[in-house]
Amino acid sequence: MATQSPFSFLNGLLERVVTGPQLPSWLVHEVQQRTVLFLNHVLMQEKAAMERLVRQKGRVARVQWRSYTMALAITPAGLLDLAEADAVPDLQLEVTDTSPLALAQAALRGDKPAIRIEGDVQLAADINWLVDNVQWDIEEDLARVIGDAPAHTVSQVARKAAQTLRQFVGARAADKTRSGEIGGRNLP
Known part of the structure; x- marks a missing residue:
């Protein structure tokens, strides 16, 4: 039995935002x-x-x-x-x-x-x-504003957060593949 993601409501929300009123x-x-x-x-x-x-x-x-x-x-x-x-x-x-x-x-x-x-x-x-x-070299642009050392620290933290998020998304995708869930529907 496949469980539904606690974030599945986001897909519908994003759909409504994107197709909402014209800008x-x-x-x-x-x-x-x-x-x-x-x-x-x-x-x-x-x-x-x-x-x-x-x-x-x-x-x-x-x-x-x-x-x-x-x-x-x-x-x-x-x-x-x-x-x-x-x-x-x-x-x-x-x-x-x-x-x-x-x-x-x-x-x-x-x-x-x-x-x-x-x-x-x-x-x-x-x-x-x-x-x-x-x-885009974000760190270089950030260094122009806050200096080299703080920009390097902020960039390291951001890279680590992005890596963790990628691992989470990759694990979630692997879980879906193993459970047979495709496009929000379960395979028979």
Whole structure:
């Protein structure tokens, strides 16, 4: 007999939040602008990443999850900018898993989400390289604000907490697999 997770209510709650009222367009635009600024901040820390993107200047990639979309244009400097509303994407990336909880669990395990890809193969390969090889150096940014030693300590604690959370999620997934539970339903 499989037991139900005490956190199963979260999936329904997240579903209701995500499918709830539509966000105002100005808020969506601001979130997209902040996302582009963050992505560019991370890209600027990796010269090789910017060099790869320079080769793709002028290309547009559209990312979609559910009804949320964001089209990014690659600038001549090898950075990103929001694409014009009428821009035709050279590459379309659609996250196929619609469950926010499943996406969060996959991220905690270190897995990439399932994505449907359409369009330019070389642009897709370059973006995949970026995803695999470019990481935000949180500790370096934190050190600019609070100093090296405190930033190192905070980063160590955060890494340990993330590792513990990954182990918990991995153990929970293994328990589900052993008990035959798939997608919240028990197998016969």
